Amino acid sequence: MGARFRMLPDWRVWHRVEKEWVVSEERSGANILVESLAKQGVEFVFGYPGGAVLPIYDALFGEERIRHILVRHEAGAAHAAEGYARSTGKPGVVLVTSGPGATNAMTGIADAFLDSIPLVVITGQVPTALIGSDAFQEADTVGISRHCTKHNYLVKDPADLAAVVDEAFQIATTGRPGPVLIDIPKDVQIAMAAWSDAPPQRRQRYAPRTQGASEEIEQAVEMIAGARAPILYTGGGVINSGPRATALLRELQKKTGAPVTSTLMGLGAFPADNPDWLGMLGMHGTYEANMAMNQSDLIVCVGARFDDRVTGRLDAFAPNSRKIHIDIDRSSINKTVPVDLPIIGDCAQVLEQILDVWGDRKAQDLTGWKGRIDTWRERKSLSFPANADAIMPQLAIERLFELTKDKDPIISTEVGQHQMWAAQHFHFFSPNKWLTSGGLGTMGYGLPAAIGAQLGNPDSLVIDVAGDASIQMNIQELGTATQYRLPVKIFILNNEWMGMVRQWQELTYESRYSNSYSDSLPDFVKLAEAYGWKGIRIAKESELDAGIQAMIDYPGPVIVDCCVHNEANCFPMIPSGAAHTEMILYGDTVAGTMDDEAKALV
Amino acid sequence: MMHIKHEAEERHVLTVTVDNEAGILAKIAGLFTARGYNIDSLTVADITENHAVSRITIVTHGPPSQIDQIHAQLERLVPVHKVVDLTESGPFVQRELALIKVAGMGEKRVEALRIADVFRAKPVDTSTSSFIFELTGAPDKIDTFVAIMRELGLVEVGRTGVVGMIRGAEEA
Known part of the structure; x- marks a missing residue:
């Protein structure tokens, strides 16, 4: 090991903490890591062992403060940590080995980066002396994760570990949350360093701005008070900011009377039964929601980022509105849409500042604006045709909502049509109940996320709304739920297609269904049984309610294979490259092709 | 038919003060590639006695909205303390050092030495048939000198890239 570290058994040494000599013991890097995690209040570590993390796994052996959840694939570990984080508001912790362990986890890390989910990811690395030698299970984890983590570290001395872990948790959970990765070579896990129970000494270099400037707040209040057609456009930032932001948002809405729409990531911040709720945009x-955005005179964007899935064609996006953008991340401002008033700060703090300045002001009379909104509501854009022969997937979600809403369930999803149908037809009333991969759009997210959420919320009903294609992407995690006796439910809308791909091929490639058919599907009921789950098949509309009820009533994990209409499409839809005003509703003619400019958009 | 469109671009000089930690240069250079930004030149050296802080000068070009994003994205990196867009913040000095090797005999050799004198370029190495000139100045001065030397037997050019600083008494 050379002179760099002393690799001795438990050895008490004197060392200096702020000019005071104190006695402390030496501990291995692995031990310091586990102590540091326990100090952060970590309850669960989602992981998978391997050669380069064996010292850490040994340190976890018999550890009572931290429960290790053994997943079946490292991507599952990262998504489960995301589900835990999103549903509890606490950071999720992942532990995987070097090389393939780290690369397998990368999808979940990238997912957490785009959706601003706080994760601390510990990866093993080959011993320091072998780094760069193409050693067994070596990958440049720090290099690979550079642009999908908020920050990352390669720790080369166990004496740095306590401070690194402390800073990693601060970075992951404050400012705009995100994943932070700590890569620890195996020798650093084994080598000894001084350990003290005192908080680690480190520089405070990360201090994101959380308060809005007072002149910005006053200007915002004036703009809101003067608006005749305002709209609150809220996003995942409200959820990330915590329950206080949700409460303050509702208060601001009450005082201003402004209608509210939300991004996919922000669902739940505003209750879906409020008369001023417009639904997702x-x-x-x-x-x-889309017409109101387009016709508004003021958009107040709270913790959203004008994503391309929200704006549609940029040059036609809300052409006559002024825009206020509240965001904790300066780089979100003016990234795609130029705004009139940026306010950099935490959603809760800025909303509170706005409410303070608002005081007892009277809102504008918005009757005219709301009258116009009512005419748009009358289009009933979420309606869908009844079908006597097959279960409409939208109906299946509606029934799932009706039969579970009293239990205040947590819903996770995979990615595709079923995800959008769940967003449209399931309704949310409080934050942290809706777990979905919004930014990265990761198929295979929902099942592990549901597992993480169930661990964090043992008394909640947790349902993964899935598609037949997506669910197969992390199907191995069925075993994880079995092992830890987690009663998660999977509700598969089985249409035997990668439905969203098929829908786009129908719209833009003249129905040339290239590789979008789900051939050779497993028998999901038998698959459930093989893993010790209960399997339920719903084949007819008449079985729908009973099947859902049987799923709810069963105390353990259940897969429901809900066979739905094979060709139903997800509407309304703004086609690629179109403006908000060019929505396609059910019943519009949609088959055809598109010009190259539209095809080239994501 | 679709064609790729190009927007009007501006040249900006940015200085970035960073923690001098392993991988920070890769983080910054990688940020530019990952988000499709341009690097015209990049210089880096530590500037504190204890080697804790480095100053990076980046010359980039792009549409104004992209320059603003570059600024914001750089600030988002945890080890970055400060980003200053010199081009935005007013008059600033920019200097670059170049080594220029010129080979030739007779009249051309004399002319090269004479022009080097006009540009205040210093010969730092000489043989009977060549010079290496050291030249410091703004990038366009070096461009001009190199262009002239091309006619007089230019062999090789090495440039450091720009280092810049705001004029006046204030720290940027």
């Missing part, structure tokens, strides 16, 4: 948002 964007590509598969409601007609009223």
Whole structure:
């Protein structure tokens, strides 16, 4: 090991903490890591062992403060940590080995980066002396994760570990949350360094701005008070900011009377039964939400980022509105849409500042504006045709909502049509109940996320709304739920297609269904049984309610294979390259092709 | 038919003060590639006695909205303390050092030495048939000198890239 570290058994040494000599013991890097995690209040570590993390796994052996959840694939570990984080508001912790362990986890890390989910990811690395030698299970984890983590570290001395872990948690959970990765070579896990129970000494270099400037707040209040057609456009930032932001958003809405729409990531911040709720906006948002955005004179964007799925064609996006953008990340401002008033700060703090300045002001009379919104509502953009022969997937979600809403369930999803139908037809009333991969759009997210959420919320009903294609992407995690006796439910809308791919091929490639058919599907009921789950098949509309009820009533994990209409499409829809006003609703003619400019858009 | 469109671009000089930690240069250079930004030149050296802080000068070009994003994205990196867009913040000095090797005999050799004198370029190496000139100045001065030397037997050019600083008493 050379002179760099002393690799001795438990050895008490004197060392200096702020000019005071104190006695402390030496501990291995692995031990310091586990102590540091326990100090952060970590309850669960989602991981998978391997050669380069064996010292850490040994340190976890018999550890009572931290429970290790053994997943079946490292991508599952990262998504489960995301589900835990998103549903509890606490950071998720992942532990995987070097090389393939780290690269397998990377999808979940990238997912957390785009959706601003706080994760601390510990990866093993080959011993320091072998780094760069193409050693067994070596990958440049720090290099690979550079642009999909908020920050990352390669720790080369166990004496740095306590401070690194402390800073990693601060970075992951404050400012705009995100994943932070700590790569620890195996020798650093084994080598000894001084350990003390005192908080680690480190520089405070990360201090994101959380308060809005007072002149910005006053200007915002004036703009809101003067608006005749305002709209609150809220996003995942409100959820990330914590329950206080949700409460303050509702208060601001009450005082101003402004209608509210939300991005996919922000669902739950505003209750779906409020008369001023417009539903989700964007590509598969409601007609009223998109028309109101387009026709508004003021958009107050709270913790959202004008994503391309929200704006549609940029040059036609809300052409006559002024825009206020509240965001904790300066780089979100003016990234795609130029705004009139940026306010950099934490959603809760800025909303509180706005409410303070608002005081007892009277809102404008918005009757005219709301009258116009009502005419858009009358289009009933979420309606869908009844079908006597097959279960409409939208109906299946509606029934799932009706039969579970009293239990205040947590819903996770995979990615595709079923995700959009769940966003449209399941309704949310509080934050942290809706777990979905919005930014990265990761198929295979929902099942592990549901597992993480169930661990963090043992008494909640947790349902993964899935598609037949997506669910197969992390199907191995069925075993994880079995092992830890987690009663998660999977509700598969089985249409035997990668439905969203098929829908786009129908719209833009003259129905040339290249590789979008789900051939050779497993028998999901038998698969459930093989893993010790209960399997339920719903084949007819008459079985729908009973099947859902049987799923709810069963105390353990259940897969429901809900066979739905094979060709139903997800509407309303703003086609690629179109404006908010050019929505396609059910019944419009949609088959055809598109010009290259539209095809080239994501 | 679709064709790729190009927007009007501006040249900006940015200085970035960073923690001098392993991988920070890769983080910054990688940020530019990952988000499709341009690097015209990049210089880096530590500037504190204890080697804790480095100053990076980046010359980039792009549409104004992209320059603003570059600024914001750089600030987002945890080890970055400060980003200053010199081009935005007013008059600033920019200097670059170049080594220029010229080979030739007779009249051309004399002319090269004479022009080097006009540009205040210093010969730092000489043989009977060549010079290496050291030249410091703004990038366009070096461009001009190199262009002239091309006619007089230019062999090789090495440039450091720009280092810049705001004029006046204030720290940027």
